[in-house]
Amino acid sequence: MIGRTMSARTINFTLNGEAVSTTIEPHRNLVELLQRFDLFGARESCGQGLCGCCTVLVDGKAVSGCLYFAVWVDGKSVTTVEHFDGHGTLSNVQQAFIECGAFQCGFCTPGFVMMAHQLLKENSDPSEDDIRHYFSGNLCRCAAYPEIVEAVRRAAKAT
Ligand code: FES
Numbered sequence: 001m002i003g004r005t006m007s008a009r010t011i012n013f014t015l016n017g018e019a020v021s022t023t024i025e026p027h028r029n030l031v032e033l034l035q036r037f038d039l040f041g042a043r044e045s046c047g048q049g050l051c052g053c054c055t056v057l058v059d060g061k062a063v064s065g066c067l068y069f070a071v072w073v074d075g076k077s078v079t080t081v082e083h084f085d086g087h088g089t090l091s092n093v094q095q096a097f098i099e100c101g102a103f104q105c106g107f108c109t110p111g112f113v114m115m116a117h118q119l120l121k122e123n124s125d126p127s128e129d130d131i132r133h134y135f136s137g138n139l140c141r142c143a144a145y146p147e148i149v150e151a152v153r154r155a156a157k158a159t
């Protein structure tokens with residue numbers, strides 16, 4: 001309807017293990033919601049579900065934060081990349097990314113780290129083909145793909 005404004009909704013959800021509540025307009029996406037909590041690991045890049053930079057877990061499943069409406073997390077559990085070093089200790093995956101130099105500018109890295117954690121949960125010993133297939137929705141403009149594959153293999157051995 002012309003001139004009609006969308007009213008904000010109050011949502012309650014779990015964010016990296018902590019119960020939170022906020023009010024947000026229904027057209028905002030999950031990346032925008034996370035920024036309100038000072039979480040900037042999930043980045044909006046393509047805004048079309050094509051690059052994986054905005055990957056976040058909702059109830060344990062990877063979603064594109066750029067395409068996921070913020071209000072949809074009401075009653076759900078959200079995990080971001082910040083969860084993995086929330087206690088000052090890097091995860092095996094994060095450590096392996098550093099040791100293998102699996103990034104250059106780092107813009108894509110949080111998305112790859114999220115997906116790597118998911119992959120290793122499903123497959124503790126992925127082959128190179130498994131890794132490349134699993135990451136088919138994640139783009140790295142710096143083309144750090146060989147090092148990313150190496151990092152996931154290293155993290156698998158350390159897990
Ligand atoms: S910014 Fe969401 S998939 Fe690219």
Ligand code: FES
Pocket residue numbers: 102103104105106107108109139140141142143144
């Ligand atoms: S490290 Fe630059 S986009 Fe992947």
